[in-house]
Amino acid sequence: MHKKLFIPGPVDVKEDVLQKMATAMIGHRTKDASKLQRDISEKMMKLFYTENQVLLSTSSGSGLMEAAVRSCTNKRAAVFAVGAFGKRWYDMAIANNVPADLFEVEWGTPTLPEQVEEVLKTGKYDVVTVTHNETSTGIMNPVGEIGEVVKKYPEVIFCVDTVSSAAGAKIEVDKWGIDVCITSTQKALALPPGLAICTISQKAYEAAKKVENRGYYLDLVKLYDYIQKKDHQYPSTPSLSHMFALDYQLDKILAEGLDNRFKRHEEMANYVREWANKHFEVLPEEKYASNTLTNIKNTKDISVKELNERLAMRGYTISNGYGKLKDKTFRIAHMGETTLPEIKELLSNIEDILGL
Amino acid sequence: MHKKLFIPGPVDVKEDVLQKMATAMIGHRTKDASKLQRDISEKMMKLFYTENQVLLSTSSGSGLMEAAVRSCTNKRAAVFAVGAFGKRWYDMAIANNVPADLFEVEWGTPTLPEQVEEVLKTGKYDVVTVTHNETSTGIMNPVGEIGEVVKKYPEVIFCVDTVSSAAGAKIEVDKWGIDVCITSTQKALALPPGLAICTISQKAYEAAKKVENRGYYLDLVKLYDYIQKKDHQYPSTPSLSHMFALDYQLDKILAEGLDNRFKRHEEMANYVREWANKHFEVLPEEKYASNTLTNIKNTKDISVKELNERLAMRGYTISNGYGKLKDKTFRIAHMGETTLPEIKELLSNIEDILGL
Numbered sequence: 001m002h003k004k005l006f007i008p009g010p011v012d013v014k015e016d017v018l019q020k021m022a023t024a025m026i027g028h029r030t031k032d033a034s035k036l037q038r039d040i041s042e043k044m045m046k047l048f049y050t051e052n053q054v055l056l057s058t059s060s061g062s063g064l065m066e067a068a069v070r071s072c073t074n075k076r077a078a079v080f081a082v083g084a085f086g087k088r089w090y091d092m093a094i095a096n097n098v099p100a101d102l103f104e105v106e107w108g109t110p111t112l113p114e115q116v117e118e119v120l121k122t123g124k125y126d127v128v129t130v131t132h133n134e135t136s137t138g139i140m141n142p143v144g145e146i147g148e149v150v151k152k153y154p155e156v157i158f159c160v161d162t163v164s165s166a167a168g169a170k171i172e173v174d175k176w177g178i179d180v181c182i183t184s185t186q187k188a189l190a191l192p193p194g195l196a197i198c199t200i201s202q203k204a205y206e207a208a209k210k211v212e213n214r215g216y217y218l219d220l221v222k223l224y225d226y227i228q229k230k231d232h233q234y235p236s237t238p239s240l241s242h243m244f245a246l247d248y249q250l251d252k253i254l255a256e257g258l259d260n261r262f263k264r265h266e267e268m269a270n271y272v273r274e275w276a277n278k279h280f281e282v283l284p285e286e287k288y289a290s291n292t293l294t295n296i297k298n299t300k301d302i303s304v305k306e307l308n309e310r311l312a313m314r315g316y317t318i319s320n321g322y323g324k325l326k327d328k329t330f331r332i333a334h335m336g337e338t339t340l341p342e343i344k345e346l347l348s349n350i351e352d353i354l355g356l
Numbered sequence: 357m358h359k360k361l362f363i364p365g366p367v368d369v370k371e372d373v374l375q376k377m378a379t380a381m382i383g384h385r386t387k388d389a390s391k392l393q394r395d396i397s398e399k400m401m402k403l404f405y406t407e408n409q410v411l412l413s414t415s416s417g418s419g420l421m422e423a424a425v426r427s428c429t430n431k432r433a434a435v436f437a438v439g440a441f442g443k444r445w446y447d448m449a450i451a452n453n454v455p456a457d458l459f460e461v462e463w464g465t466p467t468l469p470e471q472v473e474e475v476l477k478t479g480k481y482d483v484v485t486v487t488h489n490e491t492s493t494g495i496m497n498p499v500g501e502i503g504e505v506v507k508k509y510p511e512v513i514f515c516v517d518t519v520s521s522a523a524g525a526k527i528e529v530d531k532w533g534i535d536v537c538i539t540s541t542q543k544a545l546a547l548p549p550g551l552a553i554c555t556i557s558q559k560a561y562e563a564a565k566k567v568e569n570r571g572y573y574l575d576l577v578k579l580y581d582y583i584q585k586k587d588h589q590y591p592s593t594p595s596l597s598h599m600f601a602l603d604y605q606l607d608k609i610l611a612e613g614l615d616n617r618f619k620r621h622e623e624m625a626n627y628v629r630e631w632a633n634k635h636f637e638v639l640p641e642e643k644y645a646s647n648t649l650t651n652i653k654n655t656k657d658i659s660v661k662e663l664n665e666r667l668a669m670r671g672y673t674i675s676n677g678y679g680k681l682k683d684k685t686f687r688i689a690h691m692g693e694t695t696l697p698e699i700k701e702l703l704s705n706i707e708d709i710l711g712l
Contacts, residue, residue: 194595
């Protein structure tokens with residue numbers, strides 16, 4: 001039995017979109033392949049409200065996160081973390097000998113503009129990395145406000161992880177001043193995992209060109225140059241299957257309407273949070289709670305494992321808390337093509353199982 | 357109209373295999389995901405005649421080539437190149453500040469064991485990289501014989517690019533002493549591009565653990581450790597679609613029988629070479645000519661572009677020469693699920709177009 005996925009990725013993919021993954025192969029050095037990349041770029045630019053170049057990487061989101069911090073840091077990176085995936089960016093910098101400092105907050109609290117200002121005014125940093133939506137804690141950081149701070153430091157490259165929020169929440173790349181905005185396919189874009197996407201500003205590209213030792217496969221300059229010089233093609237063979245599906249799914253997303261799509265996510269999030277606060281307690285404070293995933297404190301000391309096993313028998317899956325929050329919280333994702341009626345169905349099953 | 361692909365990847369994928377790319381999503385931290393990885397490993401071990409660990413990377417083959425040279429080189433890498441993809445391995449080393457020397461031969465000639473011996477006896481190197489099958493020149497190097505030389509140097513890690521030969525020619529990883537054997541899905545494995553695969557020996561793993569600055573996403577140690585400790589799962593979300601399709605296609609490959617499959621490739625190669633030598637001339641000498649791709653000297657000074665345009669109208673695609681061989685050679689791939697009757701059909705269309 002297929003279990004409906006209410007986990008923070010991979011998410012369920014609609015049958016017609018899955019079918020695009022089964023498209024017959026074409027050469028990756030053909031005009032058709034160039035057109036596919038160009039079409040995807042134009043649609044991603046709409047989704048991200050940007051004029052910046054769009055790059056695809058056949059990798060998970062982690063691939064492009066590493067690419068960003070390694071390719072763009074000439075001086076030192078300030079990594080702001082509100083959970084496991086924020087911290088991963090620091091691990092990536094260290095694993096590449098990229099000078100970096102980690103600025104963590106207590107899990108369940110956000111990165112605030114004041115904190116970023118405090119750090120940037122030391123003048124030590126030329127890269128800032130921020131997680132827009134942290135799935136380990138359920139935080140959605142105020143990236144627009146943080147962007148206002150970063151803009152005061154013209155040499156700083158602003159990198160944002162929107163892996164679990166892009167296509168589920170409004171992200172205004174140009175207005176917010178994001179230089180490298182990274183996402184991947186298996187979250188609110190509602191596609192299978194296997195392709196990462198980023199936008200890159202001219203400023204980030206120029207900074208990256210000065211960085212030595214950027215590597216090869218995850219070098220943003222190499223990807224950017226290829227797109228520019230080789231009619232929208234890639235240095236190595238990309239995942240054409242994902243590109244076919246992404247191109248198709250972006251049409252569907254734009255047909256739904258971006259505002260409608262973000263509103264649908266907001267409505268699901270509001271409903272889950274209200275439910276969670278009635279029976280348990282939402283981990284982050286309301287203002288910073290994610291619209292694609294709710295992290296719920298296990299105030300009733302239920303066995304999350306047992307709940308999930310019983311949900312599985314009914315055809316649903318949710319997530320346990322992540323890392324140090326395992327069993328202390330549980331997580332319900334509400335992103336991608338999930339609808340409010342499906343969320344209600346899930347929650348009423350949870351109520352039934354737990355006798356709430 | 358779909359054009360039959362006689363290019364060295366992506367190759368045509370059978371409809372039932374493509375359908376596996378459209379499999380519904382599962383969580384990547386589930387028992388089902390672990391089983392999928394274990395099943396793939398067992399089948400890949402048969403394909404490569406090895407007891408070594410199998411690792412998957414959501415990337416192109418280039419991703420794992422970079423991973424190998426960066427992760428395994430403590431001292432200095434000796435990169436042997438017989439064409440563009442061999443040289444790429446050197447570019448990757450340099451892009452990562454990995455000490456390396458490039459040993460190139462004239463395009464169309466092989467890397468010979470004597471050349472490797474000459475280089476290794478200097479004692480300067482702890483990594484050797486060799487291309488098994490070079491698609492830019494149509495060379496298939498004598499990797500088994502080279503392996504006999506490398507075995508004399510117990511500290512040397514032997515890395516082989518089998519991207520365009522695995523599943524199209526017999527590659528005996530353990531017998532040949534290959535420490536890291538790399539391939540990807542879109543060539544003789546006859547799957548869509550987007551997933552790379554390697555085998556890694558205990559010796560390579562131990563050497564890699566001593567290397568600093570291995571990066572994150574393409575760190576072989578991290579992949580290896582995750583597989584060992586986390587029940588065959590990956591640090592970041594892998595391309596499950598490719599894994600479903602690979603698992604299924606490996607069953608089909610093993611059902612065909614490895615020897616039958618290699619023989620089918622050999623028969624196609626013999627036929628194409630005989631045809632090529634009748635009308636043109638095969639670039640490499642017979643002994644080192646590839647069994648998955650034939651590189652043909654354009655001795656009649658035909659317009660390869662025009663030939664391909666006219667083939668396209670009939671539903672076929674072949675490849676021009678690569679890089680500096682553009683227009684000087686043209687290439688016909690005969691790998692994956694392609695059959696001898698299809699090859700005959702293609703060649704008779706070429707004869708018809710060129711009036712041979």
